[in-house]
Amino acid sequence: MDYSFSPLGDQAIVIEVGQEISEEAQNQVRTVSQLLESRPPHWLVEIIPAFTTVAVFYNSLSAGYETVEAELKELLQQTEEVAASEARTVEIPVCYGGEFGPDLAFVAEHNGLAPEEVIRIHTSGTYSVHMIGFAPGFPFIGGMSEKIAAPRRDSPRLRIPERTVGIAGKQTGIYPIETPGGWQLIGRTPMRLFQPENTVPSLLRAGDKIVFKKITESEYHAWKEEDDAENY
Template structure:
């Protein structure tokens, strides 16, 4: 597996597994994170996967004690190389599929009309295209449990808002460029808002505090306002 190593501050190494967002780079990221999750090195304190990279943070004091006067970065690189040997890209065929119901438009999706007008179509066409996409969660970031989801059709792409909103309600579905995502908590944001899901993404009291994880496939399912309200009542 091809990769490049770069220093990241004074206690981390950035492992670059591709130079553009792609399925191939994602599968490499997934393969490496699987190893780090199941066989975490003693010297590692944290790892952060992204679109095409994985950042590995380490304990500088421990590395200093182990490195025998070698530079910490060089020594950590020497420890990373055996991890990368024989690593094979994870295949997305085994990915978990998560269905996300969405109530589109109205008070839940105040920017649906804008997205439709921006792309020369009706709101119903935007909904049909958005809910029929083949989506993949590339990474979790920005806010606890926020999924950056790729695979959206360029037909409904839309720019971020010029002025971000100060408060976006939790579980709101948005579009920014050719990405779609879901706000797991109330937070400021500049994405175009097209709907809301009754499903909680951030679950801090559960063993797994976030519903979604990198590598998941997403299926959006349109639901009515009544279905949304009934779903909330049965939570």
């Protein structure tokens, strides 16, 4: 693999694995992340994986930039040993339309489709989580069919409830916490994406695969009750 290194201020270094968003870059980001987490150097503070980069935050009092870069280069020689690990697939149940997805009709109309067709396309793809960012547990998801792409709303909503599934441009996403936003809302999942009480507070991780599954409103409520009971 080819990497380039550059400083992000005086406490972090960025490992760049490619110049374009791709499946390959994503696999490399996952591999580098796993390697750093399974064999953490003594100066490591934390990492932030993104589409084509892994930012490595270090304690500059324990090791200066040159040392960190040299040790990372050495560590990255070992990527082949960990590259075997497979991506997880997480199924996200979604109750589409109605009160949960007020913009489903708009997305359908915009693409000249029936709402049912939008749901069929949304649930038939396999998606990858490129990065968690923007909000706690918020996945940047790649892989949505352009047939259901839709522009953002002209004026953003002030409140989008947590767990809402939406579409913006060629992307689909899920809001883990209540936030303002301009996405077209197509449904809601009963799953909690942000779980601050857990050691791993995010349901999804960079590198995961996801599939969406259509559920009914009563299934949604049953699932959510169970999920909430487990977590509180």
